[in-house]
Amino acid sequence: MGGEDVKVPIELSFMEAVQGCSKTITFQTDLPCTACGGSGVPPGTKPETCRRCKGSGVSISQTGPFTLQTTCPACKGTGKIVSSFCKSCKGNRVLRGPKTVKVDIMPGVDTDETLKVYGSGGADPEGNRPGDLYVVLKVREDPVFRREGSDIHVDAVLSITQAILGGTIQVPTLTGDVVVKVRAGTQPGQKVVLKKKGIKGRNSFSFGDQFVHFNVSIPT
Numbered sequence: 001m002g003g004e005d006v007k008v009p010i011e012l013s014f015m016e017a018v019q020g021c022s023k024t025i026t027f028q029t030d031l032p033c034t035a036c037g038g039s040g041v042p043p044g045t046k047p048e049t050c051r052r053c054k055g056s057g058v059s060i061s062q063t064g065p066f067t068l069q070t071t072c073p074a075c076k077g078t079g080k081i082v083s084s085f086c087k088s089c090k091g092n093r094v095l096r097g098p099k100t101v102k103v104d105i106m107p108g109v110d111t112d113e114t115l116k117v118y119g120s121g122g123a124d125p126e127g128n129r130p131g132d133l134y135v136v137l138k139v140r141e142d143p144v145f146r147r148e149g150s151d152i153h154v155d156a157v158l159s160i161t162q163a164i165l166g167g168t169i170q171v172p173t174l175t176g177d178v179v180v181k182v183r184a185g186t187q188p189g190q191k192v193v194l195k196k197k198g199i200k201g202r203n204s205f206s207f208g209d210q211f212v213h214f215n216v217s218i219p220t
């Protein structure tokens, strides 16, 4: 069975998703009961031997010439009976409570991706395998950069003079502003490509491109 799997949504800024980050998240799940140390019984309690099966865990019945062995229903095969339970967890060995986990998020993640963090979910009442944590990412939009896979899009507004005569304009990129040449006679809607100025693909060594879309501001 193992512990409970937990799904937690978190929000990242555009840059946190592009560059990677580490997030500390807190969520409700099963924690080992500290009052009883996960045993389910008050400290010092000794389980008694099951009287029905005398500790063997099996109940034997005789039907004619056949001997039938079944799991003892009184102790469920454990051979032990516990008469008092831990007051905190009522014998469940785990308790609901807040758990805090630090999650490292790799660069290049995108919205709606789910990261699996093995073993960071709820505690296993049996003490064996804890559940897994699933972090569902929501990436906030950026006022400047738009993203399309590993490509980045930005808008750049030219004055009429810049559009007609050409010149240069400063454009933001993920790694800082760069100066971009504007060709004479640039029309609204034209774009230039800044090669490899996009986002590094998570499963590749190459970067996406940045597209600069020109607009021309018309004086009114």
Ligand SMILES: [Zn+2]
Residues within 6 Å of the ligand: 050, 051, 052, 053, 054, 055, 056, 057, 058, 072, 073, 074, 075, 076, 077, 078, 079, 080
């Ligand atoms: Zn028994």
Ligand SMILES: [Zn+2]
Residues within 6 Å of the ligand: 033, 034, 035, 036, 037, 038, 039, 040, 041, 086, 087, 088, 089, 090, 091, 093, 094
């Ligand atoms: Zn307990």
